[in-house]
Amino acid sequence: MTVSCRFTVNGSPVYGHFAPMRRLLDVVRAECGLTATKEGCGEGECGSCAVLLDGALVNSCLVPIAEVDGREVTTLEGLRTDDPLFAAFAASGGTQCGICTPGMIMAARALLNDCPHPDLSEIRRALSGNLCRCTGYTGIYAAIRAAAGQGGE
Amino acid sequence: MHDDDRSGAVPFKEAPLRKDGTEKVRGTARYIADVRYPGMLYGATLRTRLPGGTVVSIDFDENIAWDEYVVVTAKDIPGVNAVKMIEQDQPVLVEAQYRHAGEPVMLVAHRDPQALGTALAAIRIEERACDEGPVFTIEEALRPMTRQIVAGNVYRDYCMEKGSVARALGEPCHVFEGEYQTGAQEHLYIEPQGMIARVEEGVLTVEGSLQCPYYVHAALVSMTGLSADQVRVLQCATGGAFGGKEEYPSHIACHAALLSLKAGGRPVALIYQRAEDMAVTPKRHPSRTRVRLGADGNGRLRFIDIDFVIDGGAYLTLSPVVLSRGMIHAAGPYRCDHVRVRGRAVATSHPPFGAFRGFGAPQSIFALETAMDGLARTLGMPPEVLRARNVLVPGDLSPAGQGIEGPLDMHRVMEEALEASQYHAKVARCRQWNAQGQASRRGMGIATFYHGAGFTGNGELALRSRAGLRVSAGGLVEILTSTTEMGQGMQTTLSEIVAEALQIPYEGVCVARPDTRDVPNSGPTVASRTCMVVGRILAQAAYKLIARLRAGAALPSAYDYDEFCAACARLHASGDVATVMADYQHPVDSQWDESTFQGSPYRSFAWACYVAEVEVDTTTGEARVLDFTAVQEVGRVVHPTVAAGQIEGGVVQGIGYALFEEVHFGTDGQMANNRVTNYIIPTSADVPPIRVLFQESRAGAGPGGAAGIGELPMDGPAPAIINAINAALGTEIRHVPAMPEHILAAMDRGHL
Numbered sequence: 001m002t003v004s005c006r007f008t009v010n011g012s013p014v015y016g017h018f019a020p021m022r023r024l025l026d027v028v029r030a031e032c033g034l035t036a037t038k039e040g041c042g043e044g045e046c047g048s049c050a051v052l053l054d055g056a057l058v059n060s061c062l063v064p065i066a067e068v069d070g071r072e073v074t075t076l077e078g079l080r081t082d083d084p085l086f087a088a089f090a091a092s093g094g095t096q097c098g099i100c101t102p103g104m105i106m107a108a109r110a111l112l113n114d115c116p117h118p119d120l121s122e123i124r125r126a127l128s129g130n131l132c133r134c135t136g137y138t139g140i141y142a143a144i145r146a147a148a149g150q151g152g153e
Numbered sequence: 154m155h156d157d158d159r160s161g162a163v164p165f166k167e168a169p170l171r172k173d174g175t176e177k178v179r180g181t182a183r184y185i186a187d188v189r190y191p192g193m194l195y196g197a198t199l200r201t202r203l204p205g206g207t208v209v210s211i212d213f214d215e216n217i218a219w220d221e222y223v224v225v226t227a228k229d230i231p232g233v234n235a236v237k238m239i240e241q242d243q244p245v246l247v248e249a250q251y252r253h254a255g256e257p258v259m260l261v262a263h264r265d266p267q268a269l270g271t272a273l274a275a276i277r278i279e280e281r282a283c284d285e286g287p288v289f290t291i292e293e294a295l296r297p298m299t300r301q302i303v304a305g306n307v308y309r310d311y312c313m314e315k316g317s318v319a320r321a322l323g324e325p326c327h328v329f330e331g332e333y334q335t336g337a338q339e340h341l342y343i344e345p346q347g348m349i350a351r352v353e354e355g356v357l358t359v360e361g362s363l364q365c366p367y368y369v370h371a372a373l374v375s376m377t378g379l380s381a382d383q384v385r386v387l388q389c390a391t392g393g394a395f396g397g398k399e400e401y402p403s404h405i406a407c408h409a410a411l412l413s414l415k416a417g418g419r420p421v422a423l424i425y426q427r428a429e430d431m432a433v434t435p436k437r438h439p440s441r442t443r444v445r446l447g448a449d450g451n452g453r454l455r456f457i458d459i460d461f462v463i464d465g466g467a468y469l470t471l472s473p474v475v476l477s478r479g480m481i482h483a484a485g486p487y488r489c490d491h492v493r494v495r496g497r498a499v500a501t502s503h504p505p506f507g508a509f510r511g512f513g514a515p516q517s518i519f520a521l522e523t524a525m526d527g528l529a530r531t532l533g534m535p536p537e538v539l540r541a542r543n544v545l546v547p548g549d550l551s552p553a554g555q556g557i558e559g560p561l562d563m564h565r566v567m568e569e570a571l572e573a574s575q576y577h578a579k580v581a582r583c584r585q586w587n588a589q590g591q592a593s594r595r596g597m598g599i600a601t602f603y604h605g606a607g608f609t610g611n612g613e614l615a616l617r618s619r620a621g622l623r624v625s626a627g628g629l630v631e632i633l634t635s636t637t638e639m640g641q642g643m644q645t646t647l648s649e650i651v652a653e654a655l656q657i658p659y660e661g662v663c664v665a666r667p668d669t670r671d672v673p674n675s676g677p678t679v680a681s682r683t684c685m686v687v688g689r690i691l692a693q694a695a696y697k698l699i700a701r702l703r704a705g706a707a708l709p710s711a712y713d714y715d716e717f718c719a720a721c722a723r724l725h726a727s728g729d730v731a732t733v734m735a736d737y738q739h740p741v742d743s744q745w746d747e748s749t750f751q752g753s754p755y756r757s758f759a760w761a762c763y764v765a766e767v768e769v770d771t772t773t774g775e776a777r778v779l780d781f782t783a784v785q786e787v788g789r790v791v792h793p794t795v796a797a798g799q800i801e802g803g804v805v806q807g808i809g810y811a812l813f814e815e816v817h818f819g820t821d822g823q824m825a826n827n828r829v830t831n832y833i834i835p836t837s838a839d840v841p842p843i844r845v846l847f848q849e850s851r852a853g854a855g856p857g858g859a860a861g862i863g864e865l866p867m868d869g870p871a872p873a874i875i876n877a878i879n880a881a882l883g884t885e886i887r888h889v890p891a892m893p894e895h896i897l898a899a900m901d902r903g904h905l
Contacts, residue, residue: 041828135802
């Protein structure tokens, strides 16, 4: 059985017939060819697959594609190319092995969209669904504060 | 200063951008799961389920069209059925007898992952258990009349002795004794392991997530019987490793290669799901350490007597070298005339334990540093005073008999750690807090330790590492090394070293992809050796390149980058070789006796003093780290952000090791909580402010006096945190992880 779904990914329309329980993660990676979104655990714990769904942060490994019908998906590739988070993560030790980085940046973008000048406790809370095994998070906090300081919207 | 700001002594500016930064923040770095080939098949592994036994038969459901599938068993192995490691004891695929649950028996591949799942469920492996029951703990392994996995269940039994503990025991002194335990630890790199194998132009080509390309290459050559130039290994962007991608990638590479060879060279991807990765790949060795310390009334150590045992699991893998490193670090950075360390690696029915950042040292250092606090209590002496009385200073001999050379000053490291953490003021404040009878208790804990960089003893000599530089006509210098980037910042650090040696801008240097057809074997990416050992070889290569450009391309004696580029263009135009290689040079004065563990085990150490402030909820038993200070003497900081990132990340892994990360083993001996849901690593909500400070003696053996720092930060957090908990509660907790239930039980014993 398949369901037809129509949605947008980074502003581009997507229409297709999918197994209804197909994960948004797989559609984004395999069908749309957008591989910045990573799979770390496949059960919604690590946040490596985080994307924005109608602007809200979700783990795409837990979203069946049938739920995406009529909605807007934003992946890392869909952020503004001059988003200050990119330069800040690269410069402030916000990325090491890089596998969590796209999800971290999406979580940070979701935070800054709601709260342009977060304090540390707000940053920590906003990242608590995204695991990083390399940085100890310190460099990620520094990156987000730097990006916010540059007036990241 | 905000308490969350980085406040290292080194300013966080003027540092060049990470070489791999842009591709990682933009999501364009290609990890193995991002690689696709036309016609690629997907593979899966069928495994044993019993903790040791015999595979009796394999049955295939007749309703499956098996001719659509690629099926591989041990019979398909063209070469040696063993994963090449220290000993060839671990089969690539089980033939009949096996030692643990989770051993690979069969491989299946299909172009459709869903069809693959159906087929896996239609294969039945019939197994017969061993007559004797499995062995799951160090105690069980050493008991007589148990299953003998190897003779006596002991892989190695080593002894390191300096002076005579037996003689020291005959003299009067204050003695403290304790038994300490550490659990297994899962790496939980966020990228699961995976490989893709294919045959390209007659060459077996395997790429994937890995630390050590030439380990994988050697394993493939041995298993296939192909010649070295018929096998090619490439590294993809690697999403964390921490030692966990040192050994096991060889297994997955062999499996993917077998499937591809049987499929006529078609590409086959073997990429693990998280649960499989956690169940079958190696973890940190569990350990049991008995420590006996003797000191005079002034706290001077008279003897250190240690019995260190690690659980190696069902095959030898890297356990002898993990054991050796653990033993060498077991007696700490202390001056003591009489030291005895016995070390054993035992065999159990668990999947083999393996390399994990620190490599045996976190286990033995946890035991010693927690025991040092016990000795301090026995003597009625503050723990920092006991340590200051005993730390090695220039002119002393280490427990291995290595002469300590200046300008190292461990007292200055300790002083800075105590000051930066406001240790004395906070000890007083904790005392006041605890006297108020609140629902929590607070304590300060300390650990002093060192970690040796590079392979132990003559190991670097045996590796015979080689690295090189290749220069383009445009003046771009490419580093040729099998050392891999796995997040630790190797591309950035080595590029800085080469740029400095060539006196050209950092932007003029890049790192070639690790590809065994293109780069020389500069050894594995392990043992905190990259900066010190490979960096030094590359600096030598840089000097050779300058000499060649001067001799053959008229590079002036003083030059700017434009003149350097012009000389490179002339070198190319003249047809001269644009690649230079340099080899590892072993110091002639370095002696190491592997039978007695005496001599110079490491050319350089990083030295550290870590301080933890901890609060324990006396109702729930939950311990929380409030503040952490990490001061280390590392020779030289090459790149401040990269170096700080290593320490910050290592400290957080150490916090997890101390408080959260508990591997539960099922009745089959495999990890039972093999999910990110129930194996808990620190999140951003669990991490305290971490103050990282560096001291730079410039005395390391690496470029500009650098030592190695990758593993160091894994050693100190666990003892500092447990010492803080014991100080807060008046308990004697002697194991990690200290979960809330353990802390509550310890409080009950202490009648708090």
